[in-house]
Amino acid sequence: MGSPRSRRRLHGRRAVVVSAASTVVFLGALVALFFLAPGSAQVRRTFFNIPDARVALIGDPQHGIFSVGLSFLFNIEMFLIGEVLILVLAMVIAVIRQLQGPVLFPLRLLAIAYADFFRGVPLILVIYAIGFGVPALSLAGVSTQPTVVYGMAALVLSYSAYVSEVYRAGIESVHPSQVAAARSLGLSHWQSMRFVVIPQALRRVVPPLLNDFISLQKDTALVAVLGIIEANRAAGIQSSTDFNYTGYTVAAVLFLVITIPMARFTDYLIARDRRRRQATLGH
Amino acid sequence: MGAAGYAADPDLALQLVQLRKSFEGTDVLRGVDLEVAPHEVVCLIGRSGSGKSTLLRCINLLEPIDSGRLMFFGLEISAEGVDLDRVRRQIGIVFQAFNLFPHMTVLQNITLGPIRVLGKPRRQAEAEADALLERFGLLDKRLDYPDRISGGQQQRAAIARALAMQPRLMLLDEVTSALDPELVAEVLSVIRSLAAAGMTMVIATHEMNFARDIASRVCFLDQGVMLEQGTPEEIFRHPQDPRTQRFLQSIVEAGRL
Ligand SMILES: Nc1ncnc2c1ncn2[C@@H]1O[C@H](COP(=O)(O)OP(=O)(O)OP(=O)(O)O)[C@@H](O)[C@H]1O
Ligand SMILES: [Mg+2]
Numbered sequence: 069m070g071s072p073r074s075r076r077r078l079h080g081r082r083a084v085v086v087s088a089a090s091t092v093v094f095l096g097a098l099v100a101l102f103f104l105a106p107g108s109a110q111v112r113r114t115f116f117n118i119p120d121a122r123v124a125l126i127g128d129p130q131h132g133i134f135s136v137g138l139s140f141l142f143n144i145e146m147f148l149i150g151e152v153l154i155l156v157l158a159m160v161i162a163v164i165r166q167l168q169g170p171v172l173f174p175l176r177l178l179a180i181a182y183a184d185f186f187r188g189v190p191l192i193l194v195i196y197a198i199g200f201g202v203p204a205l206s207l208a209g210v211s212t213q214p215t216v217v218y219g220m221a222a223l224v225l226s227y228s229a230y231v232s233e234v235y236r237a238g239i240e241s242v243h244p245s246q247v248a249a250a251r252s253l254g255l256s257h258w259q260s261m262r263f264v265v266i267p268q269a270l271r272r273v274v275p276p277l278l279n280d281f282i283s284l285q286k287d288t289a290l291v292a293v294l295g296i297i298e299a300n301r302a303a304g305i306q307s308s309t310d311f312n313y314t315g316y317t318v319a320a321v322l323f324l325v326i327t328i329p330m331a332r333f334t335d336y337l338i339a340r341d342r343r344r345r346q347a348t349l350g351h
Numbered sequence: 352m353g354a355a356g357y358a359a360d361p362d363l364a365l366q367l368v369q370l371r372k373s374f375e376g377t378d379v380l381r382g383v384d385l386e387v388a389p390h391e392v393v394c395l396i397g398r399s400g401s402g403k404s405t406l407l408r409c410i411n412l413l414e415p416i417d418s419g420r421l422m423f424f425g426l427e428i429s430a431e432g433v434d435l436d437r438v439r440r441q442i443g444i445v446f447q448a449f450n451l452f453p454h455m456t457v458l459q460n461i462t463l464g465p466i467r468v469l470g471k472p473r474r475q476a477e478a479e480a481d482a483l484l485e486r487f488g489l490l491d492k493r494l495d496y497p498d499r500i501s502g503g504q505q506q507r508a509a510i511a512r513a514l515a516m517q518p519r520l521m522l523l524d525e526v527t528s529a530l531d532p533e534l535v536a537e538v539l540s541v542i543r544s545l546a547a548a549g550m551t552m553v554i555a556t557h558e559m560n561f562a563r564d565i566a567s568r569v570c571f572l573d574q575g576v577m578l579e580q581g582t583p584e585e586i587f588r589h590p591q592d593p594r595t596q597r598f599l600q601s602i603v604e605a606g607r608l
Binding site: 251252253254255256267 | 442
């Protein structure tokens, strides 16, 4: 099982039937297990309550319940804006780490320290530290931003550390002979990076980048701890008002609606990449 | 002999004086001397590992040298403070493995340097590139990506890329070694046309028949030293040093001369 050859044989019609049947049996077993569990009725009432799901999704302003659906749009917004900022900041960090020469050593050291620090500290702690710490500093201009700015700053700082590592791996995967060819034309180090190395690196890192963005999309929910009303927080309000957790289920489903297509798309790109590489090798 | 007393001569394309280079303790170049006049075609021959590629990379300043001097049309390019990028744009190098940029079309490969380094307008750079492509029989491949064309076409494109910078010196490093035998001729004929046009070249090669044909001078590099040099006639017919004789003997036995 699992060898490339046996996986290829799955293309047969018989294999399709077998895998479909086994999937149905497997899912059926899971559903049966869920319904037969001693606490099943209780869980269905608190997590899968259809009327409450409706209320959670569209909200109920009279009772102070925010719409999880509308709040989720805010998660998407944070995700989209954060993504752009992260792509840029991470590239700056990655390029700084590639700088050459002893004069720039302090800058490189700073970039390394940055990446190490933010990859090491749990995101939730970064969110607390920035969300509560920066306003407490009472710095003019910096400490008086809307809460969401602090939440976003934490997301961007933390994720840029990861994404800079992804970029760096991509940059280092470009063969040194490419740099030699670029430099031999008289291109400077920076021009070689910009026109030759980075474009090739970017192509290679798209799948791992998408992986990081799937998790960024989820982690936008963490800024709820600062009191920002996004899907997670709206679900929390609904659940404490209606005394059940269906709001969370609704939020989870909304997240899945976005992250599953992203995951499928990532896998598709990886598979396409592999096919291309094989085609080139056989060339 | 000390390298310091040697005078730079602007009438020579290249002067190497006691060039030394080692990698992690292994001496690869152990005091190489070489002079190349304008329009000369110098072929470097020697065993695998004798330092031919390293020598070419040093000339193009892609590898820093340990000691010795390197002069290019009278300018001491191994000196402190020389703008390496300025020098490199005047020296073209073609690699064994082509090293085309895979994310660019043939045309973009060729125009990158002229546009970004020489600051030529795109139109002009493309017109000049097209002229080169036409000359090398690649005009119909101008919008293809390197992995879509044959090895011989890739190497011709790589030569065109180097030429587009209008270099004063071309360095060719075993440019046919990675090619299938039937593709070698098309690349060699391109190089012949460069020689005929008067291009100054230093060519590292295992193609002895080609070297005999094209070289104004043949240099035998052995263990990091320029052991013997002379006209193709002198080197191939009357090699003086026993090591040159043995090397050529092994080439003849391999049926390559
Ligand atoms: N970057 C490097 N680091 C360490 N050693 C190197 C490096 N480049 C070359 N060498 C060593 O230097 C020696 C000379 O290599 P070089 O490639 O110049 O030989 P060559 O004459 O071009 O050989 P070939 O005919 O196989 O191309 C070899 O022993 C090689 O292992
Ligand atoms: Mg070599």
